[in-house]
Structures are given as C-alpha cells and as structure tokens.
Amino acid sequence: xxxxxxxxxxxxxxxxxxxxxxxxxxxxxxxxxxxxxxxxxxxxxxxxxxxxxxxxxxxxxxxxxxxxxxxxxxxxxxxxxxxxxxxxxxxxxxxxxxxxxxxxxxxxxxxxxxxxxxxxxxxxxxxxxxxxxxxxxxxxxxxxxxxxxxxxxxxxxxxxxxxxxxxxxxxxxxxxxxxxxxxxxxxxxxxxxxxxxxxxxxxxxxxxxxxxxxxxxxxxxxxxxxxxxxxxxxxxxxxxxxxxxxxxxxxxxxxxxxxxxxxxxxxxxxxxxxxxxxxxxxxxxxxxxxxxxxxxxxxxxxxxxxxxxxxxxxxxxxxxxxxxxxxxxxxxxxxxxxxxxxxxxxxxxxxxxxxxxxxxxxxxxxxxxxxxxxxxxxxxxxxxxxx
Amino acid sequence: xxxxxxxxxxxxxxxxxxxxxxxxxxxxxxxxxxxxxxxxxxxxxxxxxxxxxxxxxxxxxxxxxxxxxxxxxxxxxxxxxxxxxxxxxxxxxxxxx
Numbered sequence: 001x002x003x004x005x006x007x008x009x010x011x012x013x014x015x016x017x018x019x020x021x022x023x024x025x026x027x028x029x030x031x032x033x034x035x036x037x038x039x040x041x042x043x044x045x046x047x048x049x050x051x052x053x054x055x056x057x058x059x060x061x062x063x064x065x066x067x068x069x070x071x072x073x074x075x076x077x078x079x080x081x082x083x084x085x086x087x088x089x090x091x092x093x094x095x096x097x098x099x100x101x102x103x104x105x106x107x108x109x110x111x112x113x114x115x116x117x118x119x120x121x122x123x124x125x126x127x128x129x130x131x132x133x134x135x136x137x138x139x140x141x142x143x144x145x146x147x148x149x150x151x152x153x154x155x156x157x158x159x160x161x162x163x164x165x166x167x168x169x170x171x172x173x174x175x176x177x178x179x180x181x182x183x184x185x186x187x188x189x190x191x192x193x194x195x196x197x198x199x200x201x202x203x204x205x206x207x208x209x210x211x212x213x214x215x216x217x218x219x220x221x222x223x224x225x226x227x228x229x230x231x232x233x234x235x236x237x238x239x240x241x242x243x244x245x246x247x248x249x250x251x252x253x254x255x256x257x258x259x260x261x262x263x264x265x266x267x268x269x270x271x272x273x274x275x276x277x278x279x280x281x282x283x284x285x286x287x288x289x290x291x292x293x294x295x296x297x298x299x300x301x302x303x304x305x306x307x308x309x310x311x312x313x314x315x316x317x318x319x320x321x322x323x324x325x326x327x328x329x330x331x332x333x334x335x336x337x338x339x340x341x342x343x344x345x346x347x348x349x350x351x352x353x354x355x356x357x358x359x360x361x362x363x364x365x366x367x368x369x370x371x372x373x374x375x376x377x378x379x380x381x382x383x384x385x386x387x
Numbered sequence: 388x389x390x391x392x393x394x395x396x397x398x399x400x401x402x403x404x405x406x407x408x409x410x411x412x413x414x415x416x417x418x419x420x421x422x423x424x425x426x427x428x429x430x431x432x433x434x435x436x437x438x439x440x441x442x443x444x445x446x447x448x449x450x451x452x453x454x455x456x457x458x459x460x461x462x463x464x465x466x467x468x469x470x471x472x473x474x475x476x477x478x479x480x481x482x483x484x
Binding site: 156157158160161190191192194195216217220221222223224225226227228231237239240242243244245246249250341342343 | 474481
C-alpha cells in the first residue's frame with residue numbers, strides 16, 4: 001500500500017495542508033476578514049457576496065457549504081466572523097464547526113466592536129492558532145485517505161486529446177489504490193451520456209446524472225436560449241471547440257475508464273472509494289466549491305486557454321497541453337503535457353506525471369496557484385434575490 | 388505535409404495539429420499513429436480546429452471521439468473546415484423552441 005504523510009483531524013479525516021479559515025457569515029464583514037487574513041500567513045479569507053437575503057434551500061446550502069469549509073481537513077483552525085443580523089447565523093455556524101474542529105473561535109462585530117477592533121482581535125486569535133498549528137506534525141497514512149477533485153476550465157482542443165485523457169489515466173491508477181476521485185460540471189456532460197452510461201456502476205447512478213443534465217437542458221429550453229455562447233464559451237470556440245457535445249466528450253476523458261460508483265448533490269460528501277459524480281455547475285469556482293465540499297483535498301484542473309484561479313481550501317494543480325499558453329502564462333502551470341500533442345509523450349506517461357504531482361502536492365509541495373497567492377472562494381447561489 | 392488526428396475510426400472530423408492553408412496537403416493519423424487519410428485542404432484552418440475527412444451531407448452527424456458532436460447545417464465537402472458556421476449543436480437549443 002502506498003503511504004503518504006498528512007495531518008490527522010479529530011473527525012477522522014486527513015488534510016494535505018494545515019491552514020486557518022477565516023469565514024465571514026455575510027458579505028458585510030468581508031473587508032474585516034480580508035484584513036485579518038492579510039496579516040496572518042497561514043490564514044485565508046473565505047469571502048463571498050451572500051449571507052443575507054437568503055431563504056429556504058438556498059440559505060441551507062450556503063450555510064452547509066461554509067460549515068464544510070470550516071470542517072475541511074485542510075484547515076486546522078477556524079475563525080467564524082459574523083456581523084450579527086444576517087440569516088447565516090454566526091453562532092450556529094460556529095457551534096456546528098466546533099463539534100468537529102476544536103480550534104474554532106467566533107467574532108460577532110455587533111457584539112464585539114468596530115472594524116479596527118475586530119481586525120486586531122481576529123489577528124490575535126489567528127496568531128494563537130498559528131502557534132497551535134506549528135506544533136502539529138504530519139503522520140504517515142494510507143493513500144486511500146485522499147479525495148481528488150478533477151475539473152477542467154478554459155478548455156480547447158488540447159484538453160480532450162491530451163490533458164483530460166492523462167487525468168483519466170491518473171483517475172484509474174489512484175482509484176485502484178483505494179482513493180476517491182470526484183468530478184462535476186454537469187452541463188459539460190451533455191452529449192457524453194453514452195460514455196457515462198457505460199461507466200456507471202448501476203442504473204440508479206446513471207438516472208441521477210441524466211436527470212441533472214436534463215434539468216439544465218430544460219432550463220435553456222424554457223429560457224429560449226442556445227447554450228452555445230456560454231457552452232462552449234467564446235474562448236472554447238476560438239480554441240477549436242464547436243458544440244457542447246464536443247466539449248463534453250473531451251471533458252469526460254478525465255474519468256478515463258474508471259467506474260462511477262456514486263452520484264451526489266452539491267454540498268454532500270463523497271463516501272465511497274472510486275469515482276463519485278457531484279452535481280455542480282461548469283462555472284470553475286462553483287465547481288471547486290462543490291468538489292471541496294465533497295471532500296477533495298486537492299483539485300486537478302486542466303485548461304487549454306489558461307486560467308490562474310486557485311481555491312481557498314484545496315491546492316489546485318494546473319495542467320495544460322497547450323504549448324503556447326504554457327509559454328505565455330508559464331508561472332501559473334504545474335504541468336506541461338504539450339508533448340502529448342506533439343506526439344513525443346504518451347497519455348500513460350502524462351498520467352504518471354499527474355500522479356507524481358498529486359503525491360508531492362499531498363505531502364506539502366506548494367502548487368503554482370498557492371505560491372502566487374491564488375486562494376479564491378465563492379458560494380454558489382441557487383435562487384434569485386427575492387427581498 | 389500538415390498533420391491532423393482522428394480519435395476513433397468512425398470520425399468524419401479530424402483535428403489539425405498545425406495551421407493549414409487552402410490547397411495544403413494534410414495527412415490524418417489515428418490514435419495509434421497510423422496514417423489513415425491524405426486530404427487536400429479547401430480552407431484556411433487554425434491548429435486545433437477540425438477538417439472534414441469525407442463529404443458530409445446536410446443534416447447528417449459530425450463524429451469525433453467516435454460520438455456525435457452535432458449535425459451539419461450545410462453540405463460539407465471533404466477538406467473543408469468544420470466549425471460553428473456549418474456544425475450545429477443538437478443539445479440545449481432553447482433558441483429553436
């Protein structure tokens with residue numbers, strides 16, 4: 001069995017990083033969260049535009065996603081930062097996270113003080129967390145404790161012929177070792193149903209996935225719009241992709257020949273070893289959130305057009321097989337697989353390169369996005385603003 | 388000769404691995420690196436874009452990866468560029484409803 005070194009958490013999960021999450025419960029306190037995180041090297045601000053004017057399932061999903069970020073194994077400590085009058089209740093979020101993460105503290109601005117006061121207080125709390133975290137050490141554990149998210153964005157013709165098939169080889173290898181792989185981007189499965197049907201372990205999983213694809217297709221039909229324009233996007237079209245079907249058939253290569261063993265909703269956790277589908281939008285940051293909520297400690301992100309985005313709670317490994325963009329945005333890429341397109345590297349070798357990069361990232365090597373400070377975050381809103 | 392690839396034997400659209408100009412000769416390889424077609428390009432086509440490896444009737448399917456990626460909105464001649472001007476998606480078409 002392959003062993004790797006990770007941080008063990010109280011709830012039985014393992015982290016590949018030991019960070020501090022500063023989680024605002026409402027957009028009103030974003031600036032305070034950002035200031036705190038800017039002064040503490042291990043801290044990340046999970047800023048988002050919501051927390052207020054949310055109802056029903058939309059509110060429940062936002063709350064649940066923030067809770068998942070607080071209890072994510074890559075975080076060793078959490079500061080919940082609330083205003084005091086929002087619908088995402090700061091004290092409730094704090095209590096829910098604290099059950100699984102003992103290093104959790106709470107500031108509510110309307111009870112504690114103004115901007116400068118709360119920044120100072122937050123920095124003090126996070127510096128204390130840093131001391132606690134610096135004493136924690138990685139422990140040797142089995143690779144089956146890894147969950148890897150696979151995602152693509154800014155796709156072009158190289159994605160479907162080189163980088164995604166390499167990730168597909170990786171998916172096959174790491175799931176054979178007992179790890180979990182999660183994928184989403186439901187829109188970008190439209191047209192790949194025949195391949196998915198053959199990969200699904202049973203009909204129930206296939207029906208779940210196709211019903212989610214149908215929801216999106218029905219929405220486009222009800223809105224009387226052609227998906228082409230966003231799917232594929234102008235950049236995808238410029239990169240050689242003509243239709244959503246073509247984009248989807250390239251995207252599904254990230255799964256390779258591995259069986260899909262489960263299918264879950266946005267915000268739920270992947271529980272089975274092997275490949276799990278998560279119902280997420282194709283939108284990159286929303287997909288990263290969905291995959292992280294499912295438990296991904298690392299995200300592999302393939303791109304042909306190039307994108308710098310990282311994610312707050314998970315290192316993002318950027319892979320491209322487009323030689324031009326690798327040269328233009330060099331500092332943003334962890335792996336260059338363009339030799340596959342040139343014919344001098346095999347997809348199997350590409351898959352090995354992805355595998356080795358994942359292992360070294362899991363053991364602490366920073367990805368390009370991390371080195372450059374890309375720790376983006378957003379929530380995924382599912383209903384319009386009513387009030 | 389310029390290079391293009393098909394990803395499955397049934398594909399009628401090949402992906403160009405280099406920029407191609409009208410009248411350029413294009414050699415199409417399969418994923419096992421076997422040479423399968425030699426075409427005369429009828430269009431200027433950018434690297435990464437698609438070329439028809441045989442004549443494609445209007446309303447018939449365009450195949451890549453061995454699967455349908457849409458249908459031809461016009462007759463497409465062997466050697467012609469295949470892109471959004473002559474390839475229509477059949478999915479998510481609320482504009483047609």
